[in-house]
Amino acid sequence: MLDDLARRLGDRAPAVEVTVPTVVHVLTDGRRRAPDSAVRSQIATLNAAYGGRYGGVDTGVRFVLEAVVVTRNPSWFADPLGNEAAMKSSLRRGGPETLNLYIAQLSELVLGYSTYPYWYDGGPLLDGVVIDWRSLPGGALRNFNRGYTGVHEIGHWLGLFHTFENGCGAPGDGVDDTPAEEMPTEGCPAGKDTCPGGGKDPIHNFMDYAYDRCMSEFTKGQAVRMHEMWSAYRTTLTNPDPR
Template identity: 55%
Template sequence: MLSASGEPGAPPPSPHTASATGPTAPASAPEPGGTASAPRAASAPYGSAPVGSGPRAASGGGPITPASDARAAAVVAAGVRPDGSCGPDARRRGVHSYDGTDAARALVGGGVLGIWAPPSLEPPRDPSRDPARDRAALRTSQADTLIAALHRALTGRFGTADEAAIDRAERRAAPIVIPVRFHAIADGYAGRLTRATVERQIATLNDAYSGRRGTGAADTGVRFRLAGYEVTSNPAWFRRPDRYERQMKSALHHGGPGTLNLYTAAVGVKVLGFSTYPQSARDRPTEDGVVIDYRSVTGGEYRHYDHGYTAVHEVGHWLGLFHTFENGCDHPGDHVADTPYEAVPTEGCPRSKDTCWDDGADPLHNFMDYAWDACMREFTPGQGRRIRSSWRAFRTASGN
């Protein structure tokens, strides 16, 4: 069997549903000149005490908590010392910025304190933490730029950027059906997903986006159809899909901006997948698509990440959604009105979590958070509207 990096190593954990014990992923093999990452053990569920800001003005800012020593309290609670250095519990996440810069960010409260460092300077990662869902975290300015591009595209086409008004005028009874070209990258037997496995993953996407995974979950109006499935044996692409992403996609990509190209490979234990946003689909067409770890598919080998929801999450980015914890407790959050603000990503599957003073409990069951798969079950109506708006603006020429 293969380790999480795709190198020969210890066998991966057996698939089963989430439990009180945390995920244990196999240790990744060392890169030349590097060291192997340690196996991941359980992370403690995040507490329910709110640490976010009070009601927010559009300009953001303001105290993290009402107490006079609030900044220090919030910083220490997040594992980052008041002097800016990282303690052992800092909530570091691997990210990939919109301009292609890899970095590490510690999220504290409403984002008042942000620590960025290139990967070569990143402190050793805490092995007790869950892997990040993806590398798609954005700076506030990047999220604002993507939303501005969406509004310009909608205004140019419909004469208005009012997404609700456009949705009322344009939405039809039949759902948007997205053809999926599924590319399973393999190294010998490893990664060679069967067609039955691929079809189960497509079924999971349809259940999630139709609202069938949870009571009160929204139907986004999107469905998926398997249009092609192929296995490509390439050890380099399989082991380092991040390094060879452009080469891999250029060789395998099919279809236009309305076709989902979904790739599986040994993405690793630090992140489980990555995706492009729809705003770049026409400018960089062959780079468009979603990459996920082959062990995170429906029925896969990754404990707590075996329901197929990594694909659901990454496809959400491909359709224009941000993380629910975007901007922390600061306005405008993830730019969707009906997702409560959230200071930090959800880890594990806590019974409850409320990290911001206003706007209700954290959306820990939302597919765009970082909870274990067993904890995820819903999109909101506002997220469905954003998906349809992004589709009309960037992924179709005729509208749906």
């Protein structure tokens, strides 16, 4: 993947600023759904997290809410993963630059999931991010209700791996300034160091698995990677709309 990224970028400098048009799809079974206020808070949380206002760097990535679409479909709400193709084929809007954020109900073992930018060519209709409605700011999921599930999953959509990718082995997550980490962080520990010689584990990084209250930052290297991925995969494709 990194070789393909370098090939696509060539001699071009990555985008300096990234503005992400965002369409939020709120799924409901007719009784349960993400409140409008929580959706607005989620967008504000994304901009604060990616703007460095909780810690770490300002990544230069911003999210602009273009639409909120409410869809009543009990099956899609209760099992978005099992109904992914039908749901996304029906609802998805825009091209590779548009974030389609689907908010439904998942299990507590799967708070969200995302596609990667380099998957777009092979399945444009499936591009997007799905998160549990209870993970939005003020939601019902204890320890995961500050909106950081969305921050984390959208990090994948922008091209980041988990900080514990490949454990202690090279190339790790492919970002130089995130120390190698053998295993995901659980809870909110005071600290941990699972890979000798590489620095303490990045337990506060949004791309780890810590509780929301323990997460606060992206690194400069992650910001560079997101801009590279944006330039290589989300601004150079010729198909403006998969439908």
